[in-house]
Amino acid sequence: MALIEDYALIGDLQTGALVGRDGSVDWLCLPRFDSPACFAALLGDEDNGHWRLAPAGAGACTRRAYLEDSLVLESVWETDDGTVKVTDFMPQRDRAPDLVRIVEGVSGSVEMRSVLRLRFDYGAIVPWIRRSDGHRVAVAGPDSVWLRSEPPVRTYGEDFSTRSEFTVEAGETVAFVLTWHPSHEARPRLVDPHESLRHSLEDWREWAERCRYRGPHREAVVRSLITLKALTYAPTGGIVAAPTTSLPEEIGGVRNWDYRYCWLRDSTLTLNSLFALGYEDEAAAWRDWLLRAVAGDPGDLQTIYGLAGERRLPERELSWLPGYERSTPVRTGNEAVGQLQLDVYGEVIDSLYAARGGGLGGGRPHAWNIQRCFLDFLKDHWREPDEGLWEIRGPRRHFVHSKVMAWVAADRAVRTLEQDPRLPGDLEGWRAMRDEVHREVCEKGYDKERNTFTQYYGSRDLDAATLLIPRVGFLPPDDPRVVGTVDAVRRELRRDGLIRRYSLDDTPDEAPVDGLPGGEGAFLACSFWLADALCMTGREKEAREMFERLLAVRNDLGLLAEEYDPRAGRQLGNFPQAFSHIGLVGTALLLAGEDTAH
Numbered sequence: 209m210a211l212i213e214d215y216a217l218i219g220d221l222q223t224g225a226l227v228g229r230d231g232s233v234d235w236l237c238l239p240r241f242d243s244p245a246c247f248a249a250l251l252g253d254e255d256n257g258h259w260r261l262a263p264a265g266a267g268a269c270t271r272r273a274y275l276e277d278s279l280v281l282e283s284v285w286e287t288d289d290g291t292v293k294v295t296d297f298m299p300q301r302d303r304a305p306d307l308v309r310i311v312e313g314v315s316g317s318v319e320m321r322s323v324l325r326l327r328f329d330y331g332a333i334v335p336w337i338r339r340s341d342g343h344r345v346a347v348a349g350p351d352s353v354w355l356r357s358e359p360p361v362r363t364y365g366e367d368f369s370t371r372s373e374f375t376v377e378a379g380e381t382v383a384f385v386l387t388w389h390p391s392h393e394a395r396p397r398l399v400d401p402h403e404s405l406r407h408s409l410e411d412w413r414e415w416a417e418r419c420r421y422r423g424p425h426r427e428a429v430v431r432s433l434i435t436l437k438a439l440t441y442a443p444t445g446g447i448v449a450a451p452t453t454s455l456p457e458e459i460g461g462v463r464n465w466d467y468r469y470c471w472l473r474d475s476t477l478t479l480n481s482l483f484a485l486g487y488e489d490e491a492a493a494w495r496d497w498l499l500r501a502v503a504g505d506p507g508d509l510q511t512i513y514g515l516a517g518e519r520r521l522p523e524r525e526l527s528w529l530p531g532y533e534r535s536t537p538v539r540t541g542n543e544a545v546g547q548l549q550l551d552v553y554g555e556v557i558d559s560l561y562a563a564r565g566g567g568l569g570g571g572r573p574h575a576w577n578i579q580r581c582f583l584d585f586l587k588d589h590w591r592e593p594d595e596g597l598w599e600i601r602g603p604r605r606h607f608v609h610s611k612v613m614a615w616v617a618a619d620r621a622v623r624t625l626e627q628d629p630r631l632p633g634d635l636e637g638w639r640a641m642r643d644e645v646h647r648e649v650c651e652k653g654y655d656k657e658r659n660t661f662t663q664y665y666g667s668r669d670l671d672a673a674t675l676l677i678p679r680v681g682f683l684p685p686d687d688p689r690v691v692g693t694v695d696a697v698r699r700e701l702r703r704d705g706l707i708r709r710y711s712l713d714d715t716p717d718e719a720p721v722d723g724l725p726g727g728e729g730a731f732l733a734c735s736f737w738l739a740d741a742l743c744m745t746g747r748e749k750e751a752r753e754m755f756e757r758l759l760a761v762r763n764d765l766g767l768l769a770e771e772y773d774p775r776a777g778r779q780l781g782n783f784p785q786a787f788s789h790i791g792l793v794g795t796a797l798l799l800a801g802e803d804t805a806h
């Protein structure tokens with residue numbers, strides 16, 4: 209079984225595929241990130257769908273890398289008979305998604321094998337396969353997938369798979385193109401694989417060159433930005449939290465969730481990273497996505513939407529999939545859609561505030577009207593308990609982070625009005641709310657005895673999200689309560705050098721706050737937040753050490769999942785995860801003195 213970090217991401221800004229070191233594409237949803245997978249071996253085995261293209265009898269590739277600053281992956285096998293490389297990518301597109309795999313002989317003469325097992329509907333459906341016009345065509349229900357090669361190589365069917373064996377000599381290429389198309393339509397248009405490769409490289413190069421970061425970790429920052437960009441759904445401007453579902457937070461555990469949707473929290477933070485580094489177009493596209501998605505009653509605001517702003521994302525379990533290393537259930541949809549997560553208002557308003565300050569005009573009259581509606585809602589509801597940013601599935605609580613973010617919402621709205629008094633708004637009401645939230649959090653969310661903010665009112669538990677208190681400006685970094693919180697979190701939530709998001713096993717007699725059985729790894733975003741907090745509280749050396757430790761956790765391609773198990777030395781959770789890459793970019797900016805946050 210491949211480790212999570214054995215995978216590489218390729219994508220076309222509408223969906224993404226995971227390619228293993230052995231040349232197997234084990235995850236691909238077509239045509240969108242949130243469509244059913246036609247390759248789901250990631251969450252089961254080869255019979256759930258995959259496409260392996262590699263030298264016959266070979267194991268993992270000898271080396272692999274993305275070509276320059278792109279999402280084009282090159283895997284090289286050195287064999288006894290010669291060296292061969294496979295270049296995998298998905299050209300950016302209008303409609304039909306293509307997966308292109310170009311085999312190139314480098315030296316000697318290498319026998320190659322392609323085994324394609326298409327299984328629609330997350331591994332459940334074996335399609336019917338026929339030949340048409342030089343293609344192999346797989347059809348089941350609404351889906352059809354077309355496979356061709358240039359030059360044509362012989363394919364044959366065996367064991368419910370489409371196979372080919374061919375030999376490449378030095379200098380020869382064989383390019384495969386796999387294209388999804390609605391099954392009721394005629395043959396899709398054909399792309400030229402070599403020309404598409406040139407375009408893809410050019411597009412990514414131009415895009416990456418626009419990055420404004422000038423600090424010492426440029427390679428890591430650019431790779432994170434490319435990954436974040438790869439998680440944007442270009443037709444609508446939506447941003448997914450990750451391209452996968454149900455990669456476990458604990459091997460063999462139940463904490464397996466579907467991240468192929470747009471969380472307002474994750475999206476706003478992604479957007480802040482892109483915006484801070486010069487990517488205004490993405491920011492504008494997401495702002496417009498947001499305005500469409502949240503239109504309606506502000507009380508109906510959801511924390512999660514579909515790629516085009518869809519609201520219903522019913523959670524269900526795919527019983528036929530055995531799960532990644534037997535981690536079940538495998539889920540699609542996400543029940544957290546119906547939760548009350550008060551922090552989201554603050555994150556959205558903060559992001560629009562930053563965009564306005566950065567000249568994006570966050571800006572449009574419509575955008576300001578929505579922020580006013582959010583504030584009106586929050587004024588009436590901030591005193592309520594909620595599920596918080598960790599989307600707990602236990603009883604609602606008065607989470608300190610949620611209240612702090614309610615303060616952020618009021619603070620940014622007040623500041624907007626102070627900067628532009630012509631805008632309509634309840635300046636006095638919002639000021640009063642801001643003061644009241646601040647007072648209450650400092651009174652009820654702070655443990656005087658231990659000099660630390662806690663996870664929720666009245667609790668002794670800690671929460672790494674309180675590390676954000678100085679970052680969002682709720683208290684200055686040199687406030688003793690901030691320093692005390694950073695120290696307490698570092699002391700109590702540390703796990704082999706990294707940070708857990710909250711305590712899970714410290715009080716075994718009590719039900720865990722998140723209402724879920726089992727444990728989880730260290731949370732990478734929180735570990736970046738600790739580095740930020742250390743830096744802001746004057747402990748730059750420790751912050752740098754923490755950052756270097758986190759950089760070392762990335763896989764060979766610079767990718768991060770949501771969590772990490774420091775004891776097993778392996779990544780955990782959905783992959784690659786926007787939250788973790790946002791954390792990396794934020795810390796790199798802060799350490800380089802390029803941070804533009806408040």
Ligand SMILES: OC[C@H]1O[C@H](O[C@H]2O[C@H](CO)[C@@H](O)[C@H](O)[C@H]2O)[C@H](O)[C@@H](O)[C@@H]1O
Pocket residue numbers: 449463465466467471473474542543544597598599600601722787
């Ligand atoms: O841990 C329980 C929850 O885990 C998921 O939420 C997490 O991922 C979200 C997307 O990155 C992030 O916004 C949130 O802060 C994380 O806690 C899952 O989606 C939830 O359904 C689940 O309850």
